[in-house]
Amino acid sequence: MFSYIITDEKTLSEKEFVLGPFRIVTVDKSEIGIKFCNRQPQVLYPGRHYLSISKVEVFMGFESLSRRQSCVHEVTGVSNDNRKVNADILVEWQIKAEDAAAARFANVTDVEGAVCNKVRRAFNLAIWELNVHDMELQLGGHMTNNNNGDLHPLLKNLSSSISKECQDLFEEGWNITIWDLQLQKFAIQSDINSVQGAD
Known part of the structure; x- marks a missing residue:
């Protein structure tokens, strides 16, 4: 599903995990995260993001911005x-x-x-x-x-x-x-x- 694949499963689990009512997503400097909010794509810039676990916010994955x-x-x-x-x-x-x-x-x-x-x-x-x-x-x-x-x-x-x-x-x-x-x-x-x- 993701076009940007992280081979280290441990790293992936640290970058994206569920904590209570939130999905915690950590985006590195060389990439972005992409989420859909009310069916519209939004960019998650480098940093840590707290997404509501609901049908309103859906995390789609990571995309590399490197050459x-x-x-x-x-x-x-x-x-x-x-x-x-x-x-x-x-x-x-x-x-x-x-x-x-x-x-x-x-x-x-x-x-x-x-x-x-x-x-x-x-x-x-x-x-x-x-x-x-x-x-x-x-x-x-x-x-x-x-x-x-x-x-x-x-x-x-x-x-x-x-x-x-x-x-x-x-x-x-x-x-x-x-x-x-x-x-x-x-x-x-x-x-x-x-x-x-x-x-």
Whole structure:
């Protein structure tokens, strides 16, 4: 249920427990707590909170506010000249407190999963704008690279385009800050029509 998981059960029991008519919730500095009050999401900022054990106040869980890295594997897109492109994408992202609550209100319990889906969609949109045949000629031997600092300028521009498309896709009333987005692997495959013709 929680998108932010604490592996230490003892720590979890210390962070959230029931005492008499209250649920005691302790929120650390690097996270927020999220509660629903009269069916509206509210942010619990770092500190100790006393929630009434009733149907009015319902504690939903914790959400990390730290920058997180997610690797989106085997992302696939098709260019406007019908070339299939595969990539692995490393994205560093962060969600704001208010947006984390809005995401929870929208039943997005797995924020990281939502981010990865947005990256996939953004990659598809960015690749669709490209003529990959021309790009392939310019790239030469720079088709794959694990260090964004060593990437060919064309791939750096592509990373920037994907990042921008990703930001534009968050329309659900909550936003993600993309701090960094790197192409970990980039491979151009054969023309789709040629592959289908071979079948």
